[in-house]
Amino acid sequence: MRRPPARLRPALAVAVAAAVVLVGCTGPDDDTDGFRPGATDAGDPYVPGRGNGGYDVSAYRLRVRYDPASDRLTGRASVTATATAALSRFNLDLVGLDVSRVTVSGAAAEHRRDGDELVVTPPRGLPRGTAFTVDVDYGGTPTSVADAVLGSGGWLHTADGAVALGQPDSAATWFPVNDHPSDKATYDVEVTVPDGLAALSNGVPGPKAARDGWTTWRWTESSPMASYLSTLVIGRYRVRTDTHAGRPMVTAVAAALPVDGPQARSLARTGVIADFLAERFGPYPFGSYGGIAVADERIGYALETQSRPVYGPGFFRGGRPNESVVVHELAHQWFGDSVTPARxxxxxxxxxxxxxxxxxxxxxxxxxxxxxxxxxxxxxxxxxxxxxxxxxxxxxxxxxxxxxxxxxxxxxxxxxxxxxxxxxxxxxxxxxxxxxxxxxxxxxxxxxxxxxxxxxxxxxxxxxxxxxxx
The missing domain is CATH 1.10.390.10 (Neutral Protease Domain 2)
Structure with a gap:
Protein backbone atom coordinates (compact mmCIF):
# COMPACT_ATOMS: atom_id res chain seq x y z
CA MET A 1 0.00 0.00 0.00
CA ARG A 2 1.04 3.56 -0.56
CA ARG A 3 -0.66 6.73 0.65
CA PRO A 4 -0.20 10.11 -1.00
CA PRO A 5 2.66 12.24 0.49
CA ALA A 6 1.43 13.98 3.34
CA ARG A 7 9.18 3.26 22.23
CA LEU A 8 12.08 0.84 22.13
CA ARG A 9 11.14 -2.62 20.85
CA PRO A 10 12.61 -6.01 21.75
CA ALA A 11 15.61 -7.30 19.85
CA LEU A 12 14.85 -8.59 16.36
CA ALA A 13 15.14 -12.30 17.15
CA VAL A 14 12.71 -12.00 20.08
CA ALA A 15 10.22 -9.86 18.15
CA VAL A 16 9.96 -12.17 15.18
CA ALA A 17 9.82 -15.32 17.28
CA ALA A 18 6.69 -14.00 18.95
CA ALA A 19 5.10 -13.32 15.59
CA VAL A 20 5.06 -16.88 14.28
CA VAL A 21 2.70 -18.46 16.82
CA LEU A 22 -0.08 -20.23 14.93
CA VAL A 23 -3.59 -20.79 16.18
CA GLY A 24 -5.47 -24.09 15.91
CA CYS A 25 -8.31 -24.92 18.27
CA THR A 26 -9.82 -23.55 21.44
CA GLY A 27 -9.14 -25.13 24.80
CA PRO A 28 -10.06 -28.59 26.09
CA ASP A 29 -13.25 -27.32 27.78
CA ASP A 30 -14.94 -27.62 24.38
CA ASP A 31 -13.72 -31.16 23.72
CA THR A 32 -16.43 -33.48 22.33
CA ASP A 33 -15.34 -37.01 21.43
CA GLY A 34 -11.91 -35.66 20.51
CA PHE A 35 -13.26 -32.88 18.25
CA ARG A 36 -12.99 -29.25 19.27
CA PRO A 37 -14.01 -25.86 17.80
CA GLY A 38 -11.47 -24.09 15.64
CA ALA A 39 -9.96 -20.89 17.01
CA THR A 40 -12.04 -17.78 16.43
CA ASP A 41 -9.16 -15.64 15.20
CA ALA A 42 -5.63 -16.03 13.83
CA GLY A 43 -3.98 -14.85 17.02
CA ASP A 44 -2.56 -11.73 15.38
CA PRO A 45 -2.80 -8.76 17.79
CA TYR A 46 -2.68 -6.29 14.90
CA VAL A 47 -6.04 -7.60 13.63
CA PRO A 48 -7.93 -8.99 16.64
CA GLY A 49 -10.90 -11.10 15.59
CA ARG A 50 -9.66 -11.59 12.03
CA GLY A 51 -8.73 -14.96 10.61
CA ASN A 52 -9.58 -18.34 12.11
CA GLY A 53 -7.85 -21.54 13.17
CA GLY A 54 -8.25 -25.25 12.63
CA TYR A 55 -8.26 -25.36 8.84
CA ASP A 56 -6.29 -24.25 5.80
CA VAL A 57 -8.09 -22.92 2.71
CA SER A 58 -6.80 -23.93 -0.72
CA ALA A 59 -9.42 -22.32 -2.99
CA TYR A 60 -12.33 -19.90 -3.11
CA ARG A 61 -14.98 -20.12 -5.81
CA LEU A 62 -17.16 -17.00 -5.69
CA ARG A 63 -20.38 -16.37 -7.63
CA VAL A 64 -21.62 -12.85 -6.94
CA ARG A 65 -24.47 -10.73 -8.33
CA TYR A 66 -24.64 -7.02 -7.55
CA ASP A 67 -27.23 -4.38 -8.44
CA PRO A 68 -25.94 -0.84 -7.81
CA ALA A 69 -29.47 0.56 -8.00
CA SER A 70 -30.50 -1.29 -4.85
CA ASP A 71 -26.97 -1.71 -3.44
CA ARG A 72 -27.79 -5.38 -2.92
CA LEU A 73 -25.35 -8.24 -3.31
CA THR A 74 -26.18 -11.94 -3.46
CA GLY A 75 -23.62 -14.68 -3.66
CA ARG A 76 -22.56 -18.27 -3.25
CA ALA A 77 -19.08 -18.98 -1.96
CA SER A 78 -17.48 -22.40 -2.19
CA VAL A 79 -14.52 -22.66 0.16
CA THR A 80 -12.25 -25.70 -0.25
CA ALA A 81 -10.12 -26.41 2.81
CA THR A 82 -8.31 -29.05 4.85
CA ALA A 83 -8.78 -29.53 8.58
CA THR A 84 -5.52 -28.95 10.45
CA ALA A 85 -7.10 -30.13 13.70
CA ALA A 86 -10.02 -32.38 14.64
CA LEU A 87 -12.90 -29.91 14.26
CA SER A 88 -16.35 -29.98 15.83
CA ARG A 89 -17.06 -26.55 14.32
CA PHE A 90 -15.19 -23.68 12.66
CA ASN A 91 -15.59 -20.00 11.81
CA LEU A 92 -15.43 -17.87 8.68
CA ASP A 93 -15.14 -14.08 8.70
CA LEU A 94 -18.17 -12.33 7.18
CA VAL A 95 -19.16 -8.73 7.90
CA GLY A 96 -22.79 -7.65 7.85
CA LEU A 97 -24.24 -9.98 5.22
CA ASP A 98 -27.04 -12.49 5.88
CA VAL A 99 -26.54 -16.23 5.40
CA SER A 100 -29.43 -18.39 4.20
CA ARG A 101 -27.81 -21.81 3.76
CA VAL A 102 -24.54 -23.61 4.52
CA THR A 103 -23.41 -27.08 3.49
CA VAL A 104 -20.21 -28.92 4.33
CA SER A 105 -19.16 -31.42 1.66
CA GLY A 106 -22.74 -31.45 0.39
CA ALA A 107 -24.47 -32.03 3.74
CA ALA A 108 -26.59 -29.32 5.39
CA ALA A 109 -24.72 -27.71 8.30
CA GLU A 110 -25.90 -25.67 11.24
CA HIS A 111 -24.81 -22.06 11.16
CA ARG A 112 -25.19 -18.91 13.21
CA ARG A 113 -23.81 -15.39 13.31
CA ASP A 114 -21.56 -14.18 16.13
CA GLY A 115 -20.76 -10.56 15.34
CA ASP A 116 -18.54 -10.57 12.24
CA GLU A 117 -18.11 -14.34 12.44
CA LEU A 118 -20.05 -17.09 10.67
CA VAL A 119 -19.99 -20.14 12.96
CA VAL A 120 -20.43 -23.43 11.07
CA THR A 121 -21.20 -26.77 12.74
CA PRO A 122 -20.97 -29.68 10.28
CA PRO A 123 -23.26 -32.70 10.80
CA ARG A 124 -20.26 -34.70 11.99
CA GLY A 125 -16.77 -33.85 13.19
CA LEU A 126 -13.97 -33.29 10.69
CA PRO A 127 -10.88 -35.39 11.50
CA ARG A 128 -7.52 -33.74 11.10
CA GLY A 129 -6.32 -33.99 7.50
CA THR A 130 -9.85 -34.15 6.07
CA ALA A 131 -10.45 -32.17 2.88
CA PHE A 132 -13.86 -30.50 2.79
CA THR A 133 -15.83 -27.85 0.89
CA VAL A 134 -18.10 -25.28 2.52
CA ASP A 135 -20.85 -23.78 0.35
CA VAL A 136 -22.40 -20.58 1.70
CA ASP A 137 -25.43 -18.80 0.21
CA TYR A 138 -25.52 -15.20 1.42
CA GLY A 139 -26.72 -11.70 0.57
CA GLY A 140 -27.60 -8.22 1.73
CA THR A 141 -26.22 -4.69 1.59
CA PRO A 142 -22.42 -4.76 1.93
CA THR A 143 -20.70 -2.31 4.25
CA SER A 144 -17.26 -0.93 4.93
CA VAL A 145 -15.26 -1.59 8.11
CA ALA A 146 -14.49 1.51 10.15
CA ASP A 147 -11.24 1.52 12.12
CA ALA A 148 -10.31 4.50 14.27
CA VAL A 149 -6.59 3.68 13.93
CA LEU A 150 -6.15 2.30 10.41
CA GLY A 151 -9.06 3.96 8.59
CA SER A 152 -11.92 2.40 6.68
CA GLY A 153 -11.73 -0.49 4.26
CA GLY A 154 -14.03 -2.91 2.57
CA TRP A 155 -17.11 -2.30 0.44
CA LEU A 156 -17.79 1.23 -0.80
CA HIS A 157 -20.97 1.91 -2.75
CA THR A 158 -20.20 4.43 -5.52
CA ALA A 159 -22.33 6.54 -7.86
CA ASP A 160 -22.12 3.89 -10.60
CA GLY A 161 -21.22 0.70 -8.73
CA ALA A 162 -18.90 -0.27 -5.90
CA VAL A 163 -15.29 -0.83 -4.86
CA ALA A 164 -14.17 -3.57 -2.44
CA LEU A 165 -10.69 -2.62 -1.27
CA GLY A 166 -8.62 -2.14 1.85
CA GLN A 167 -5.70 -3.20 4.01
CA PRO A 168 -5.97 -5.07 6.32
CA ASP A 169 -9.79 -5.28 6.04
CA SER A 170 -11.78 -5.75 2.85
CA ALA A 171 -12.48 -9.35 1.85
CA ALA A 172 -14.92 -10.24 4.63
CA THR A 173 -17.26 -7.43 3.56
CA TRP A 174 -18.20 -9.26 0.35
CA PHE A 175 -17.57 -12.99 0.87
CA PRO A 176 -17.00 -15.50 3.72
CA VAL A 177 -13.27 -15.94 4.20
CA ASN A 178 -10.43 -16.89 6.50
CA ASP A 179 -9.36 -13.27 6.54
CA HIS A 180 -5.67 -13.32 7.41
CA PRO A 181 -2.59 -13.30 5.14
CA SER A 182 -1.24 -16.48 6.74
CA ASP A 183 -3.88 -18.50 4.82
CA LYS A 184 -3.41 -17.90 1.09
CA ALA A 185 -5.59 -19.59 -1.54
CA THR A 186 -6.50 -19.52 -5.24
CA TYR A 187 -9.57 -17.62 -6.45
CA ASP A 188 -12.18 -18.23 -9.15
CA VAL A 189 -14.57 -15.28 -9.36
CA GLU A 190 -17.73 -14.66 -11.39
CA VAL A 191 -19.45 -11.30 -10.98
CA THR A 192 -22.80 -10.49 -12.60
CA VAL A 193 -23.71 -6.82 -12.99
CA PRO A 194 -26.13 -4.79 -15.15
CA ASP A 195 -25.13 -4.42 -18.80
CA GLY A 196 -22.82 -1.47 -19.44
CA LEU A 197 -20.89 -1.83 -16.18
CA ALA A 198 -17.49 -3.42 -15.77
CA ALA A 199 -16.79 -5.90 -12.96
CA LEU A 200 -13.02 -6.13 -12.40
CA SER A 201 -11.14 -8.49 -10.12
CA ASN A 202 -7.83 -10.33 -9.79
CA GLY A 203 -6.09 -12.64 -12.21
CA VAL A 204 -6.67 -13.84 -15.76
CA PRO A 205 -9.88 -12.69 -17.45
CA GLY A 206 -12.31 -15.29 -18.76
CA PRO A 207 -15.08 -15.01 -21.35
CA LYS A 208 -17.93 -12.63 -20.55
CA ALA A 209 -21.56 -13.74 -20.90
CA ALA A 210 -24.57 -11.44 -21.35
CA ARG A 211 -28.18 -12.38 -20.70
CA ASP A 212 -31.43 -10.54 -19.90
CA GLY A 213 -29.77 -7.20 -19.23
CA TRP A 214 -26.96 -8.60 -17.09
CA THR A 215 -23.31 -9.38 -17.89
CA THR A 216 -21.13 -11.90 -16.08
CA TRP A 217 -17.41 -11.18 -15.83
CA ARG A 218 -15.00 -14.03 -14.96
CA TRP A 219 -11.58 -13.90 -13.32
CA THR A 220 -9.16 -16.62 -12.19
CA GLU A 221 -6.17 -16.10 -9.90
CA SER A 222 -4.39 -19.45 -9.92
CA SER A 223 -1.48 -18.32 -7.73
CA PRO A 224 -2.20 -18.38 -3.98
CA MET A 225 -3.39 -14.96 -2.78
CA ALA A 226 -3.83 -13.39 0.65
CA SER A 227 -7.42 -12.32 1.22
CA TYR A 228 -6.63 -8.61 1.64
CA LEU A 229 -5.17 -8.63 -1.88
CA SER A 230 -8.51 -9.57 -3.43
CA THR A 231 -10.58 -6.80 -4.97
CA LEU A 232 -13.83 -6.17 -6.78
CA VAL A 233 -14.34 -2.93 -8.73
CA ILE A 234 -17.73 -2.34 -10.38
CA GLY A 235 -18.80 0.65 -12.46
CA ARG A 236 -18.28 2.53 -15.68
CA TYR A 237 -14.66 1.99 -16.70
CA ARG A 238 -12.68 2.11 -19.90
CA VAL A 239 -11.22 -1.39 -19.91
CA ARG A 240 -8.27 -2.25 -22.12
CA THR A 241 -6.93 -5.80 -22.54
CA ASP A 242 -3.51 -6.25 -24.15
CA THR A 243 -0.85 -8.95 -24.09
CA HIS A 244 2.49 -8.37 -22.42
CA ALA A 245 5.27 -10.96 -22.21
CA GLY A 246 2.75 -13.58 -23.30
CA ARG A 247 0.26 -12.77 -20.53
CA PRO A 248 -2.94 -10.72 -20.51
CA MET A 249 -2.59 -7.17 -19.23
CA VAL A 250 -5.90 -5.62 -18.17
CA THR A 251 -5.96 -1.93 -17.30
CA ALA A 252 -9.08 0.05 -16.44
CA VAL A 253 -9.65 3.76 -15.88
CA ALA A 254 -12.87 5.17 -14.45
CA ALA A 255 -14.99 6.74 -17.18
CA ALA A 256 -15.18 9.93 -15.10
CA LEU A 257 -11.42 10.43 -15.55
CA PRO A 258 -9.83 12.00 -18.67
CA VAL A 259 -9.22 9.67 -21.61
CA ASP A 260 -5.59 10.79 -21.91
CA GLY A 261 -5.20 11.90 -18.31
CA PRO A 262 -2.41 11.12 -15.84
CA GLN A 263 -4.05 7.92 -14.66
CA ALA A 264 -4.26 6.45 -18.16
CA ARG A 265 -0.70 7.52 -19.00
CA SER A 266 0.65 6.10 -15.73
CA LEU A 267 -1.09 2.74 -16.16
CA ALA A 268 0.24 2.56 -19.72
CA ARG A 269 3.72 2.21 -18.19
CA THR A 270 2.78 -0.98 -16.32
CA GLY A 271 4.56 -3.36 -18.72
CA VAL A 272 7.78 -1.33 -18.93
CA ILE A 273 7.98 -0.97 -15.17
CA ALA A 274 7.21 -4.65 -14.54
CA ASP A 275 10.02 -5.62 -16.92
CA PHE A 276 12.46 -3.31 -15.12
CA LEU A 277 11.57 -4.91 -11.79
CA ALA A 278 11.81 -8.43 -13.22
CA GLU A 279 15.41 -7.75 -14.21
CA ARG A 280 16.22 -7.09 -10.55
CA PHE A 281 13.84 -9.35 -8.63
CA GLY A 282 13.39 -12.29 -10.99
CA PRO A 283 10.50 -13.34 -13.26
CA TYR A 284 7.13 -11.67 -12.81
CA PRO A 285 5.27 -14.05 -10.46
CA PHE A 286 1.68 -14.05 -11.80
CA GLY A 287 -0.33 -15.02 -14.86
CA SER A 288 -1.58 -11.52 -15.68
CA TYR A 289 -0.68 -7.84 -15.36
CA GLY A 290 -2.77 -4.72 -14.97
CA GLY A 291 -4.08 -1.87 -12.89
CA ILE A 292 -7.29 -0.01 -12.05
CA ALA A 293 -7.61 3.76 -11.58
CA VAL A 294 -10.66 4.76 -9.55
CA ALA A 295 -12.18 8.21 -9.28
CA ASP A 296 -13.68 7.99 -5.78
CA GLU A 297 -11.98 10.53 -3.49
CA ARG A 298 -12.69 8.35 -0.45
CA ILE A 299 -9.92 6.03 -1.63
CA GLY A 300 -6.89 7.95 -0.45
CA TYR A 301 -4.29 5.29 -1.16
CA ALA A 302 -3.06 2.79 -3.73
CA LEU A 303 -3.14 -0.93 -2.96
CA GLU A 304 -1.18 -3.82 -4.44
CA THR A 305 -4.23 -6.01 -5.13
CA GLN A 306 -2.73 -9.11 -6.71
CA SER A 307 -1.93 -8.84 -10.45
CA ARG A 308 -4.06 -5.68 -10.70
CA PRO A 309 -3.23 -2.82 -8.29
CA VAL A 310 -5.87 -0.19 -7.57
CA TYR A 311 -4.88 3.50 -7.57
CA GLY A 312 -6.78 6.26 -5.79
CA PRO A 313 -7.08 9.71 -7.41
CA GLY A 314 -4.82 11.51 -4.93
CA PHE A 315 -1.63 10.39 -6.70
CA PHE A 316 -2.43 12.21 -9.92
CA ARG A 317 -2.99 15.83 -8.90
CA GLY A 318 -1.85 18.50 -11.28
CA GLY A 319 -2.46 16.46 -14.41
CA ARG A 320 0.93 14.73 -14.34
CA PRO A 321 1.59 10.98 -14.59
CA ASN A 322 2.95 9.31 -11.47
CA GLU A 323 5.24 6.40 -12.30
CA SER A 324 6.56 6.17 -8.73
CA VAL A 325 3.29 4.86 -7.30
CA VAL A 326 3.03 2.33 -10.13
CA VAL A 327 6.55 1.14 -9.33
CA HIS A 328 5.65 0.78 -5.65
CA GLU A 329 2.51 -1.28 -6.24
CA LEU A 330 4.10 -3.42 -8.95
CA ALA A 331 7.11 -4.15 -6.71
CA HIS A 332 4.61 -5.53 -4.23
CA GLN A 333 3.72 -8.24 -6.74
CA TRP A 334 7.04 -9.79 -5.71
CA PHE A 335 7.34 -8.46 -2.16
CA GLY A 336 4.03 -8.79 -0.36
CA ASP A 337 1.89 -10.62 -2.91
CA SER A 338 3.97 -13.57 -4.11
CA VAL A 339 6.02 -13.63 -0.89
CA THR A 340 3.65 -12.52 1.86
CA PRO A 341 4.33 -11.63 5.52
CA ALA A 342 2.72 -14.25 7.73
CA ARG A 343 1.91 -11.61 10.36
Missing part, protein backbone atom coordinates in the same frame (compact mmCIF):
# COMPACT_ATOMS: atom_id res chain seq x y z
CA UNK A 344 1.22 -7.89 10.10
CA UNK A 345 4.10 -7.13 12.48
CA UNK A 346 6.44 -8.06 9.59
CA UNK A 347 4.85 -5.71 7.06
CA UNK A 348 8.23 -4.06 6.42
CA UNK A 349 9.01 -7.13 4.28
CA UNK A 350 6.41 -5.71 1.88
CA UNK A 351 6.72 -1.97 2.26
CA UNK A 352 10.47 -1.61 2.76
CA UNK A 353 11.25 -3.42 -0.49
CA UNK A 354 8.49 -1.64 -2.45
CA UNK A 355 9.83 1.72 -1.26
CA UNK A 356 13.35 0.67 -2.24
CA UNK A 357 12.06 -0.21 -5.71
CA UNK A 358 11.01 3.45 -6.06
CA UNK A 359 14.62 4.47 -5.36
CA UNK A 360 15.88 2.05 -8.01
CA UNK A 361 13.42 3.39 -10.59
CA UNK A 362 14.24 7.03 -9.83
CA UNK A 363 17.93 6.31 -10.35
CA UNK A 364 17.17 4.40 -13.55
CA UNK A 365 15.30 7.45 -14.89
CA UNK A 366 18.20 9.82 -14.25
CA UNK A 367 16.92 11.24 -10.96
CA UNK A 368 18.39 10.89 -7.50
CA UNK A 369 20.50 7.79 -7.02
CA UNK A 370 19.51 5.09 -4.53
CA UNK A 371 22.58 6.09 -2.54
CA UNK A 372 21.46 9.73 -2.39
CA UNK A 373 17.96 8.75 -1.26
CA UNK A 374 19.60 6.57 1.38
CA UNK A 375 21.71 9.47 2.65
CA UNK A 376 18.75 11.85 2.84
CA UNK A 377 16.52 9.35 4.63
CA UNK A 378 19.29 8.27 7.00
CA UNK A 379 19.69 11.85 8.17
CA UNK A 380 15.94 12.36 8.64
CA UNK A 381 14.99 9.07 10.32
CA UNK A 382 13.61 8.77 13.85
CA UNK A 383 15.56 5.71 15.00
CA UNK A 384 13.40 5.21 18.08
CA UNK A 385 10.63 3.81 15.85
CA UNK A 386 11.25 0.19 14.71
CA UNK A 387 10.50 -1.37 11.34
CA UNK A 388 9.72 -4.80 12.81
CA UNK A 389 6.68 -4.95 15.10
CA UNK A 390 6.07 -1.19 14.89
CA UNK A 391 2.72 -1.44 16.69
CA UNK A 392 -0.71 -1.46 15.11
CA UNK A 393 -1.01 2.33 14.90
CA UNK A 394 2.34 2.54 13.04
CA UNK A 395 1.71 -0.24 10.49
CA UNK A 396 1.78 2.32 7.69
CA UNK A 397 4.35 4.69 9.19
CA UNK A 398 7.76 5.86 8.02
CA UNK A 399 9.56 3.28 10.13
CA UNK A 400 7.99 0.52 8.04
CA UNK A 401 8.42 2.20 4.64
CA UNK A 402 11.46 4.43 4.82
CA UNK A 403 13.49 2.79 7.60
CA UNK A 404 12.68 -0.54 5.94
CA UNK A 405 14.13 0.77 2.67
CA UNK A 406 17.20 2.04 4.54
CA UNK A 407 17.81 -1.48 5.85
CA UNK A 408 17.52 -2.87 2.33
CA UNK A 409 20.09 -0.44 0.93
CA UNK A 410 22.39 -0.92 3.90
CA UNK A 411 22.31 -4.65 3.19
CA UNK A 412 23.17 -3.94 -0.44
CA UNK A 413 26.17 -1.84 0.60
CA UNK A 414 27.35 -4.52 3.01
CA UNK A 415 27.06 -7.39 0.52
CA UNK A 416 27.83 -5.74 -2.82
CA UNK A 417 25.55 -5.67 -5.83
CA UNK A 418 26.21 -9.18 -7.13
CA UNK A 419 25.41 -10.93 -3.84
CA UNK A 420 22.58 -8.52 -2.96
CA UNK A 421 20.56 -8.96 -6.15
CA UNK A 422 21.25 -12.70 -6.15
CA UNK A 423 19.83 -12.74 -2.63
CA UNK A 424 16.65 -10.92 -3.72
CA UNK A 425 16.06 -13.15 -6.73
CA UNK A 426 16.74 -16.29 -4.71
CA UNK A 427 14.48 -15.19 -1.85
CA UNK A 428 11.57 -14.62 -4.21
CA UNK A 429 12.16 -17.88 -6.08
CA UNK A 430 12.47 -20.00 -2.93
CA UNK A 431 9.50 -18.45 -1.10
CA UNK A 432 7.18 -17.90 -4.07
CA UNK A 433 3.47 -18.28 -3.24
CA UNK A 434 4.26 -18.63 0.47
CA UNK A 435 4.25 -16.68 3.72
CA UNK A 436 7.35 -15.54 5.60
CA UNK A 437 8.69 -13.82 8.70
CA UNK A 438 11.59 -11.49 9.32
CA UNK A 439 13.46 -14.42 10.86
CA UNK A 440 13.04 -16.30 7.58
CA UNK A 441 14.56 -13.40 5.66
CA UNK A 442 17.49 -13.02 8.04
CA UNK A 443 18.21 -16.74 7.81
CA UNK A 444 18.07 -16.72 4.02
CA UNK A 445 20.31 -13.63 3.82
CA UNK A 446 22.87 -15.30 6.08
CA UNK A 447 22.93 -18.47 3.99
CA UNK A 448 23.34 -16.46 0.80
CA UNK A 449 26.07 -14.21 2.19
CA UNK A 450 27.83 -17.02 4.02
CA UNK A 451 28.16 -15.02 7.23
CA UNK A 452 26.07 -13.84 10.21
CA UNK A 453 23.82 -10.84 9.49
CA UNK A 454 21.43 -10.90 12.45
CA UNK A 455 23.13 -8.16 14.53
CA UNK A 456 23.62 -6.02 11.41
CA UNK A 457 19.95 -6.19 10.39
CA UNK A 458 18.86 -5.87 14.00
CA UNK A 459 20.59 -2.48 14.16
CA UNK A 460 18.97 -1.25 10.96
CA UNK A 461 15.48 -2.55 11.67
CA UNK A 462 14.89 -2.21 15.42
CA UNK A 463 17.92 -0.49 17.01
CA UNK A 464 17.10 2.65 18.95
CA UNK A 465 19.98 4.73 17.61
CA UNK A 466 21.43 5.44 14.19
CA UNK A 467 23.51 2.43 13.08
CA UNK A 468 27.00 2.82 11.73
CA UNK A 469 27.12 3.23 7.98
CA UNK A 470 28.35 0.07 6.24
Missing amino acids: WSDIWLSEGFATYAEWLWEEHGGGRSAQRNFELRYAATDWSKPSVDPGRAAMFGDAVYQRGALAVHALRRALGDETFFRLLRGWIAERRDGTVTTADFVGYAERTAGRPLGPFLDAWLVGASAPALP
